[in-house]
Amino acid sequence: MPVAGRPTVRSRRLGAALKTYRLAAKLDQLQAAEVIAAHQTRVSRIETGHVSARPLEIRAMLDAYGVHDTEVRQKLEELARQSKRRGWWLEHAAHLRPDYLDHIALEDDATYIREWQPALIPGLLQTPSYAQAIATGNPHYIAPERIAQLEKVRESRQAKIEEGGATYSTILWESVIAHPLVSTGIHQEQLAAILEIGKRKNVTVQVLPFSAGVLGSVTSAFSAFSFDSEPVVEAVTLENLRGASVLEGPEDLTAYANMYDLLRSSALAPDASAKLIRGILRSLKDDAS
Known part of the structure; x- marks a missing residue:
């Protein structure tokens, strides 16, 4: 069951899928409740993610909804089991915002992660x-001990990419590369790290050049996640002033999948992006000498 009755991204994903199949079968919640011999309230709470369906309930509902695809059924049963699994990030829950925990949970489950970052x-x-430089420059004061905690979390997040646990693609606006927000030395170190990470087989780094015009300012930063063998966008997180929000509606997912494809087609190819980053890195070194 979700902690303290709060839906987790896993339980929400499960509930949303079951609701989609129920509606496609033209059944209401009362009819679904009869299928699993439960009160209508339980079906409602399953679909909103406040409780996680048991495997037997999932099988019974999918039978009633006419969903017989073995892969789909196995996926939803596995999702139900995962919704009860305690993720490593919960050890840091006292130091993290709930929306950040949701983002990490999506990241940890994902097989494909795509990010757009204009800032x-x-x-x-x-x-x-x-x-650390970004955290200490935050206008909202972050205590040193919390910065240290956030660094541990970030290292754990990055381990998934380092270990090849997901295919990771990111598009950076050229301003992120060309205009340092931190000291020149730290920025140089960061650019060098990006070039090294970009050599990994599971990582793709592209730069959207200034020549792409207003496209870079059309949308704020977002991350798109896929959870199967195909890179179909199944969840999106948006960054905002108050944190991050998770989008799971079909129309929202389609819009952001299309936006990422547009950004990717307008960005420099990975090799050309690496060449641009190396050129900027050389310029910074020349200016410093």
Whole structure:
């Protein structure tokens, strides 16, 4: 069951899928409740993610909804089991915002992670020095001990990419590369790290150049997640002043999948992006000498 009755991203994903199949079968919640011999309230709470369905309930509902695809059924049963699994990030829950916990849970489950970042180096690429400089420059004071805690969390997040646990693609606006928000030395270290990380087989780094025009300012930073063998966007997180929000509606997912494809097609190819980053890195070194 979700902690303290609060839906987790896993239980929400499960509930949303079951609701989609129920509606496709043209059944209401009362009819679904009869299928699992429960009160209508339980079906409602399953679909909103406040409780996680048991495997037997999932099988019974999918039978009633006419969903017989073995892969789909196995996926939803596995999702139900995962919704009860305690993630490593919960050890840090006291120090993290609930929306950040949701983001980490999506990241941890994902097979494909795609990010657009027009302002900062993404957390999955940040060096400790860069992350600390950004945190200490935050207008909202962050206590030193919390910065240290956030660094531990970031290292754990980055381990998934380092170990090849997901295919990671990111698009950075050229301003992120060309206009340092931190000291020149830290920025140089960060650019060098991006070039090294970009050599990994599971990582793709692209730069959206200034020549792409207003496209870079059309949308704020977002992350898109896929959870199967195909890179179909199944969840999106948006960064905002108050934290982050999770989008799971079909129309929202389609819009952000299309936006990422547009950004990717307008960005420099990975090799050309690496060449641009190396050129900027050389310029910074020349200016410093």
